[in-house]
Amino acid sequence: MKKKDLEHYEQLLLKKRTALIEELGLLKKAALETTIKDSTGELSAYTYHMADQGTDAMEREKAFLFASKSGRLLYHINEALRRIQDKTYGKCQECGAEISSARLEAVPHARLCIKCKEKEEFAKAKEGPNFS
Numbered sequence: 001m002k003k004k005d006l007e008h009y010e011q012l013l014l015k016k017r018t019a020l021i022e023e024l025g026l027l028k029k030a031a032l033e034t035t036i037k038d039s040t041g042e043l044s045a046y047t048y049h050m051a052d053q054g055t056d057a058m059e060r061e062k063a064f065l066f067a068s069k070s071g072r073l074l075y076h077i078n079e080a081l082r083r084i085q086d087k088t089y090g091k092c093q094e095c096g097a098e099i100s101s102a103r104l105e106a107v108p109h110a111r112l113c114i115k116c117k118e119k120e121e122f123a124k125a126k127e128g129p130n131f132s
Ligand SMILES: [Zn+2]
Pocket: 092, 093, 094, 095, 096, 097, 112, 113, 114, 115, 116, 117
């Protein structure tokens, strides 16, 4: 992929990432406010375990990120940005084919070409619904 194209997709990804981080910040704030309101008793018990608090907060943050669709999307966008740095961006991670520019334009964090993506979707559908 040409340097100019890489820069173009990098801009797309960065723009998406900024929007997502903003969205997640709002979500997190809402989630935290709900926790404080819903479980005041439990929360005060928490604060006494000062030593564990840091890890707990981090684990909860990670769990929170992965529980949300935007959190997972953010992860994929970060991975795509890493591939731009590696210069492996735009190549299918399954078969190594170039991912079409039309597909990258629509899904700049795509890691599979459309053929491999369809195969993956088909395999998933065969396994039945996946709620994770
Ligand atoms: Zn492929």
